[in-house]
Amino acid sequence: MPRSFLSYIAQRAVQCVLVILIGITITFFIPRLSPTDPVETAVNQAVMVGQFSHPDAVREMKEALIRLYGLDGTLLQQYVRFWKGLLAGDLGPSLSSFPKPVMTLIRGSLPWTAGLLLTTAVISWTLGNLLGSLAGYYKNQRWASIVGIIAMALHPIPYYIMAFVLVVLLAYVVPIFPIGGAIDIGLKPAFSIVYLSSLLRHAILPSLSLLLVGVGGWFLGMRTLVTNVIAEDYVTYAKYAGVRDRVIMYQYVMRNALLPQITGLAMQLGLIFNGALITEYVFSYPGLGYLAYNAIFAGDYSLIMGVAVFSIVGVSIAVLLIDLAYPLFDPRVKYQ
Amino acid sequence: MNVLRIENIQAYYQSTLYGIARNVRAVDGVSLDLHADEIYGIAGESSCGKTTLIKVMFGAVEPPLTIVGGKVLYQLDGNHIDVTQADAETLRQLRWKQVSYILQGSMSLLNPVRKIRKTFWDFTKAHEPTIEPAKFEATTRGHLDRLGLPAEVLDSYPHQLSGGMKQRVAIALATIFQPKVILADEPTTALDVVVQRGVLQLLRRIQQETKNTLVIVTHDMGIHANIAHRVGIMYAGRLVEEGRVREIFGEPLHPYTRHLIQSLPAIGDKSERQGIPGAPPNLADPPPGCRFHPRCPYAKPICSIEAPQLTTIADGRRIACFLAAKENANVS
Amino acid sequence: MRSRMRVISDLYRHDPRCRFALSVIFIVVIFALLSLVSPYDPGSSYYAPPSLPPSREHPFGTNSRGQDIFWLMTFAVRNSLTFGILTAFLSRIIAIFVGLTSGYKGGIVDRIMMVINDSFVVLPVLPILILINFIMRGQMGLMELAMIMALFGWAWDARLIRSQVLSLKEREFTFTSVFSGTNTARILLSEHLPFVTPIVLSTTINNLLWAIGMEVTLAVLGLSNIGIPTIGTTIYWANQHQALISGVWWWLAAPVAISVLLFIALYLLVVGLGTYLDPRTRIQRMKGALSDERA
Numbered sequence: 001m002p003r004s005f006l007s008y009i010a011q012r013a014v015q016c017v018l019v020i021l022i023g024i025t026i027t028f029f030i031p032r033l034s035p036t037d038p039v040e041t042a043v044n045q046a047v048m049v050g051q052f053s054h055p056d057a058v059r060e061m062k063e064a065l066i067r068l069y070g071l072d073g074t075l076l077q078q079y080v081r082f083w084k085g086l087l088a089g090d091l092g093p094s095l096s097s098f099p100k101p102v103m104t105l106i107r108g109s110l111p112w113t114a115g116l117l118l119t120t121a122v123i124s125w126t127l128g129n130l131l132g133s134l135a136g137y138y139k140n141q142r143w144a145s146i147v148g149i150i151a152m153a154l155h156p157i158p159y160y161i162m163a164f165v166l167v168v169l170l171a172y173v174v175p176i177f178p179i180g181g182a183i184d185i186g187l188k189p190a191f192s193i194v195y196l197s198s199l200l201r202h203a204i205l206p207s208l209s210l211l212l213v214g215v216g217g218w219f220l221g222m223r224t225l226v227t228n229v230i231a232e233d234y235v236t237y238a239k240y241a242g243v244r245d246r247v248i249m250y251q252y253v254m255r256n257a258l259l260p261q262i263t264g265l266a267m268q269l270g271l272i273f274n275g276a277l278i279t280e281y282v283f284s285y286p287g288l289g290y291l292a293y294n295a296i297f298a299g300d301y302s303l304i305m306g307v308a309v310f311s312i313v314g315v316s317i318a319v320l321l322i323d324l325a326y327p328l329f330d331p332r333v334k335y336q
Numbered sequence: 337m338n339v340l341r342i343e344n345i346q347a348y349y350q351s352t353l354y355g356i357a358r359n360v361r362a363v364d365g366v367s368l369d370l371h372a373d374e375i376y377g378i379a380g381e382s383s384c385g386k387t388t389l390i391k392v393m394f395g396a397v398e399p400p401l402t403i404v405g406g407k408v409l410y411q412l413d414g415n416h417i418d419v420t421q422a423d424a425e426t427l428r429q430l431r432w433k434q435v436s437y438i439l440q441g442s443m444s445l446l447n448p449v450r451k452i453r454k455t456f457w458d459f460t461k462a463h464e465p466t467i468e469p470a471k472f473e474a475t476t477r478g479h480l481d482r483l484g485l486p487a488e489v490l491d492s493y494p495h496q497l498s499g500g501m502k503q504r505v506a507i508a509l510a511t512i513f514q515p516k517v518i519l520a521d522e523p524t525t526a527l528d529v530v531v532q533r534g535v536l537q538l539l540r541r542i543q544q545e546t547k548n549t550l551v552i553v554t555h556d557m558g559i560h561a562n563i564a565h566r567v568g569i570m571y572a573g574r575l576v577e578e579g580r581v582r583e584i585f586g587e588p589l590h591p592y593t594r595h596l597i598q599s600l601p602a603i604g605d606k607s608e609r610q611g612i613p614g615a616p617p618n619l620a621d622p623p624p625g626c627r628f629h630p631r632c633p634y635a636k637p638i639c640s641i642e643a644p645q646l647t648t649i650a651d652g653r654r655i656a657c658f659l660a661a662k663e664n665a666n667v668s
Numbered sequence: 669m670r671s672r673m674r675v676i677s678d679l680y681r682h683d684p685r686c687r688f689a690l691s692v693i694f695i696v697v698i699f700a701l702l703s704l705v706s707p708y709d710p711g712s713s714y715y716a717p718p719s720l721p722p723s724r725e726h727p728f729g730t731n732s733r734g735q736d737i738f739w740l741m742t743f744a745v746r747n748s749l750t751f752g753i754l755t756a757f758l759s760r761i762i763a764i765f766v767g768l769t770s771g772y773k774g775g776i777v778d779r780i781m782m783v784i785n786d787s788f789v790v791l792p793v794l795p796i797l798i799l800i801n802f803i804m805r806g807q808m809g810l811m812e813l814a815m816i817m818a819l820f821g822w823a824w825d826a827r828l829i830r831s832q833v834l835s836l837k838e839r840e841f842t843f844t845s846v847f848s849g850t851n852t853a854r855i856l857l858s859e860h861l862p863f864v865t866p867i868v869l870s871t872t873i874n875n876l877l878w879a880i881g882m883e884v885t886l887a888v889l890g891l892s893n894i895g896i897p898t899i900g901t902t903i904y905w906a907n908q909h910q911a912l913i914s915g916v917w918w919w920l921a922a923p924v925a926i927s928v929l930l931f932i933a934l935y936l937l938v939v940g941l942g943t944y945l946d947p948r949t950r951i952q953r954m955k956g957a958l959s960d961e962r963a
Contacts, residue, residue, distance in 0.1 A: 019787040027799060034803045041803070152685075156935030157928055158881030160888060164903075165924060172912060233444040238455075240396060240437055241509070242428045242462040251458070255449050267789055267824075274794035278885050292795065296802055296889060304802050308795035315792045331449055331493045 008333050009324065016320040023312035027305065028082050032075065038301045039065045042095070045299055068092060069302065091306035096298035102306035105291060110314075112182055113287030116203065117276045120210040121265070127211075128218025129261055133254045135219065136226025148223065155216030159275035163209040163282035170205060177205045180284035206283045210275055221264060225257035232256070259330050266322040273315050338411055339517055339549050340370040340393065345406030345420075347392045350399075360620045362388035362401070364573035367646065370517070373547040375540070377564030377581070379557055379596060381616055385573040386553045387440060390519050393551070394437040395419030395427050410435065412516055433463055436510035440521040442503035446494035452505055453490035459509050476512070482545075483508050483538060500531035504538060511542055517549045518542070524559065536563055557600050561585055566652070569593045572617050572627035575646055578654045589649075589660040591632050626657070634659050679940055686940035692933035696926065700749055703742035708735070710743040710897045719916050729918040732909045737922050744897040745926060748880050751810045751898065755879035756872045758818035759825070764868060766822065767829025772837065782830070788823035794885065796820070801891035808893055813886075817879055825871035832867045866941070873938045877931060884927065899923045 031038050043062055066072050070081055070092070085091065091102035135144035154162075171179040178184075184198045229235060235252050243252075277289030284290055288307055295303035327333040344367050349360040362385040370376055378386050388401065397403055403420045410417045412434050417426060431437075439445065447455055456476050460467060477487050485504055494502060503523065510518060523539065524532040540563055543550045552564060560567050561581065568578040569590065577590040588594045614631040617623055623630055629639040638658055646656040679686040708715055714734035722729040728737035770781040800816055801808070808816075880899065886892045887900025894901050906912075906919040 015783060015786060015790075018783055019790050022784070022787045023791050023796070027796060030796070030800050031803050034800070036804050036807060038803055041805075152936060152939065153932055156877060156931040158884060158931065160881070160885050161924060161927060161931075164920075165928075168912065168917075168920070233439060233441040234447045237439055237445045237506070237509075238447070238458065240394065240439070241432050241459045243458045244462060247458055251450060251454075252447050256447070259449075267786075270790050270792040273792045274885075277794050278889075281889065292798055293889060296798065296891065301802070304795075304799050308799045311792045311795040316790065319790050329449070331451075332495050 005327060005334055008327065012320060012323040015323075016316050019316040019319070020313055023316070024083075024086065024309060027308045027312070028079060031069070031301070031305075032071070032078070038069060039071065042299060042301065068095075086309065091309060092302045094295075094300055094303045094306075096295065096300040096303065102303050105303060106288065106306055106310050109286060109288045109291045110310075112285060113276055113280065113289065116206055116210070116280070116285065116287060117273060119203075120207050120214060120276070121269070121272055123207075124211045124214030125218055125261070125265055128215040129222045129254075129258060131215070132219040132222025133226050133249070133257065136223040136257075137230065137249055137253060139227065147219065151216035151219045154212050155220060157213060159209065159213055160278045160282065162213050163206065163279045166205050166209045166212075167282055178202050180282075182286050202283075202285075206279050206285050209279055209282075210272070213275065214272065217268075218261065218264075222257060222261060225260060226253055229253050229257045255329075259326075262322065262326050262329060266319045266326075269319050269322070270315050273311065277311075337372045338369050339372050341407070341409045341411065342366060342368050342370075342393065343407040343409070345389075345392055345408060346404040347388055347397065348402055348404050349388075350402050358620050361573050361622060362619055363392060364619075364622075365406075366570075366573075366575045367406075368568055368575060368578065370549050370551065372516075372549060373543075374565045375543055375550045375552065375563055377560035377567040378551065378553045378570060379560050379567055380555065380570035382555055383616055383619070384570045385619070386555075386570055387521055388573075389570070390437070390521050390551065390553050393419075394431070394435065394519055395422060396437070410517075432459070432510075432515060433513045434515050435517040436513075436515040436519065438506055438510045438518065438520040438523055440525070442506060442523065442526050443499060445506040445509075446502060448494050450493070451490070452492055452494070452497075456490065456509065456512070460512060463513060479512055480508060483511075483542070498531075499527055500534060503527060503531075503535050507535070507538060507542070511546075514546050515548065517551070519551045519553075521553045523552065523554070524556075525554065532559075539563070557596050561600075569596065572622055573619055574627060574656065575654075576628065576656045578646075578652075580652055583653060589655050590628075590657045591634055591659070592628050675944070679944055683940045683943070685936040689933040689936040689940060692929050693937065696745060696930050696933070697749070699742055699926075700746035701742075703739070703746045706739045706742055708739050710735075710740055711895075719914070722918055728922045729916070731906065731919045732911065732914065732916055733905070737919060740897055740902065741922050741926065744899050744902045744923065745930075747810060747896055748883060748899040748927075751814055751883055752876040752880040754811065754814040755817045755821060756875040758814060759822040759875055760868065760872060762818065762822040763825040763829060763871065764864075766826035768833055768864070770826070771830035771833025774837075778830075782827075785823050785826055785830075788820065789827065791820070793820045794882075797882065797886060798889065798891060801886055805891060810893070810896060810898070813883070813892060814879070817882060821875055821878060825868075825875060828867055828871055829864055832864050836863050870938050870941050873934050873941075877934050880927070881931070899927050 039062055042065055043058060046061065047058065070078055070085070072078075073081070089103055091106070093099045094102050094105055097105065131147060135141075135147055138144055167179060171177050178201060180202075182199070182202050183195070184202075187195055187198055189195060230253055235248060238248050238252050276287070277292065279285070280287040280289030281293045288311065292304060292307045294300075295307065344365050345363055346361070346365055347363040349358070349362055351358050364385075366385075366389060378389065380386050391397065391401065392403065393408055395408070397420070406420065408419045410419065410430065412430075417430060419427065419430070422430070446452070450458075453476075457472060460472055460476070476490065480487055480489070483504065485501075485508055489497060489501065489505055494505075497505065507520075507523070510520075518539075520539065524535050527535060536559065539550060539552070542548075552559065554560065564581050566579065567581050567584045569576050569584070569592065571592050577584070577588070577593045584593065585597060588597050617627055617630070623640070625638070625640040625642055626632070626635075626644050629635040632639065636658065642658075644656045644658050646654050648654050676690070680690055681687075703710075712735075716726065716730045716734050716736050718730060718732050718734040720726055720730040726736050726738060728741060730736055731740070766781055766785060770778045770785070797816070797820070801813075804812075883892060883898055884900035884903065887894070887898060887904045888907065890904060892898070892900060894904055902923040903920060906916070906923075909916070909919075911917065911919040
């Protein structure tokens with residue numbers, strides 16, 4: 001295997017490890033350097049709702065929480081223990097659903113987030129790039145400029161607002177779709193029409209809000225890229241030689257314009273992930289975002305910590321996978 | 337025998353941007369004839385309209401470039417085609433089978449994500465849609481072999497080839513159908529001297545074998561001296577002098593041609609090279625009269641008022657200069 | 669300064685997108701400034717009858733807490749804008765520093781900085797911000813939040829600034845400066861910054877958009893200081909009072925409509941600015957030379 005390809009892979013792997021390292025270290029230090037103590041906050045909350053009143057009980061609870069949060073010992077000991085737990089897949093127990101491990105809760109939410117994120121990312125990327133290429137290639141067509149205007153109006157809207165407007169319009173004012181949840185209540189998972197259609201009906205609005213923002217972004221990016229690639233000498237050369245329009249469009253223009261969009265997908269995955277989290281909250285879609293919201297609501301520090309840590313690891317690995325797929329599309333990395 | 341006749345062609349870049357209209361007269365009234373079996377060189381500084389002229393010759397006129405007037409008439413196999421009037425299908429049939437165009441930018445003429453074989457396939461298929469893969473493979477290999485290129489390039493991606501090899505492949509692509517006319521724009525500019533020679537030899541060999549017409553556009557007078565049979569000198573969108581290569585270099589008449597030739601280094605000559613003072617004019621607002629007069633050391637009052645016409649002063653010799661035409665008339 | 673006015677007037681006159689954008693931004697800014705003459709204190713409530721639909725007296729209606737939504741929104745928009753500008757400004761300091769140094773120094777410094785930079789690009793910021801805000805809940809003002817957001821919002825822009833510097837680096841004036849002994853910092857500030865300004869400007873607006881959007885996100889999750897009126901906290905309170913279910917839709921319509929308009933306008937400004945500053949259109953605009961001979 002050529003050296004440049006190996007060094008590319010090594011470089012991407014190092015990048016991935018570094019993202020995880022930086023992200024995890026930040027999340028480790030946030031509660032430890034913050035002026036407010038998560039233990040104190042939790043205890044105060046408990047005292048306030050009258051769960052504990054006796055000073056001994058309060059002290060006991062404090063100590064228990066310090067141990068639970070891994071806040072005992074020197075900073076270095078804590079840091080090492082933090083990583084050990086992480087590598088063993090142990091994020092500690094959740095406070096709000098004690099003693100259920102955080103990892104179990106995350107594992108339950110993950111398929112929903114992964115499903116939502118994967119389908120919408122793939123669909124919006126493909127659709128956006130396809131439409132964007134056509135709009136860039138047939139720049140003077142009327143439909144191209146109309147789609148462009150729509151994309152420019154949709155793309156800048158934050159995920160939350162988009163999801164919110166959709167839920168108001170299509171679930172509340174005109175109740176076509178369910179207002180929230182992932183499945184009709186009481187329905188048992190089965191490979192049946194009823195189950196699948198319920199699944200689909202609940203997934204449409206959350207997906208749509210991610211799609212509308214996403215497609216717009218990819219569309220606009222691709223349109224610009226295509227306009228630039230069209231001006232490349234190799235496109236002009238092929239055009240002059242009479243190479244058929246379809247071949248030029250797909251093999252000369254799109255294939256080349258797509259390369260930065262693959263890197264772009266890797267680069268923006270974190271942002272898209274943020275969008276998925278907040279969309280889940282709006283639609284009470286039972287993924288990581290909804291889990292995080294419930295954790296905030298229940299004051300479950302260890303669960304929030306778990307979601308943050310897991311998001312960092314998950315997104316970094318997904319980015320690495322996209323990066324590793326890149327050489328399949330760009331021979332300049334594969335063959336040197 | 338003429339293969340191409342250009343009559344008083346005018347091609348302007350017309351555009352409006354942020355409220356400012358522009359009309360760049362890149363080619364402004366050029367007439368010339370191209371013969372069968374010859375190498376015609378077009379010389380001049382950058383931005384003198386050379387590239388625009390060659391695009392017009394190829395019928396590659398897209399906005400903002402606009403043909404304002406004139407004709408570009410091909411006379412091939414008894415057919416007369418004016419490319420300024422031709423429809424897309426006529427142009428498609430004319431191109432590559434009859435007229436090829438190797439555009440400037442040897443480093444970037446090949447699709448970076450496509451193997452060379454695929455590119456040859458695309459180019460061949462465009463004009464022979466029913467060709468069988470086996471026949472394609474045989475003809476392509478034969479073609480490369482004739483041009484002295486290794487068949488292995490077919491399995492390469494462009495970035496795996498050297499600059500010179502890329503340019504040779506681009507030339508091979510332009511000549512798959514043995515066209516009658518080949519238009520080459522700065523075919524050697526980005527290459528180093530040794531590689532330049534190889535590419536020029538390749539072009540010359542193709543021309544000698546197929547007896548076609550090769551038009552070479554370059555600012556490099558050395559290349560014209562080396563390869564061209566006839567040379568046309570362009571300045572600020574106009575043809576200012578034309579003649580056989582020996583005449584142009586032996587007895588340049590136009591002051592601008594003299595400057596171009598004087599700036600060439602000669603072996604053993606240690607005297608300082610003289611650059612031309614000043615810069616080429618802005619073609620959106622060219623000077624009145626002879627466009628060279630602001631830079632011309634011999635300019636006379638008339639030069640800034642009236643534009644000299646390109647006139648034939650001897651067989652195959654044309655010039656657009658008041659001074660030189662008079663001098664020449666006096667001598668003969 | 670005059671040239672900057674020129675840019676704005678050029679954009680306004682010749683680009684319909686920018687005309688729309690600049691008009692909307694102008695109106696939104698005026699709207700935010702109205703907060704200075706508001707008859708009501710944003711902190712007080714029940715000074716008006718609750719849940720009134722829009723009327724002449726209360727153009728945007730009143731909410732269930734007896735507040736006039738029009739005047740409340742002037743404060744909300746002002747605070748959100750201030751917050752966005754603050755975040756964008758603070759993150760600019762990091763972005764410009766990283767972008768210029770990385771691009772100019774090159775070599776190993778550049779590689780290390782870019783690996784760190786790309787880590788921040790890829791990092792999913794929302795979960796981390798949720799964690800921070802959860803721990804410091806209620807103790808952060810907009811200033812503190814802006815500082816934290818700035819720490820996470822610079823990386824993408826630093827990358828763009830760096831690539832701009834890389835293309836400038838090859839230019840002649842850098843070599844001239846290097847050979848004439850000008851030191852690195854001087855070159856960066858006097859020679860490169862003017863050329864980097866356009867890209868800094870457009871990334872600033874983008875960052876502003878990101879910051880305001882993120883504030884809305886954190887606020888609706890109940891994680892920002894809900895005592896300060898912003899676009900986000902207005903939505904939060906409306907949701908808390910079940911505004912939709914109780915039919916007080918105007919409580920939500922105002923912040924949603926204003927933010928959508930503002931976001932589209934700011935984005936169109938970035939797009940218009942990009943077209944205007946694109947070197948290709950720029951050359952065509954500035955001089956009539958035969959620069960597009962090859963085009």
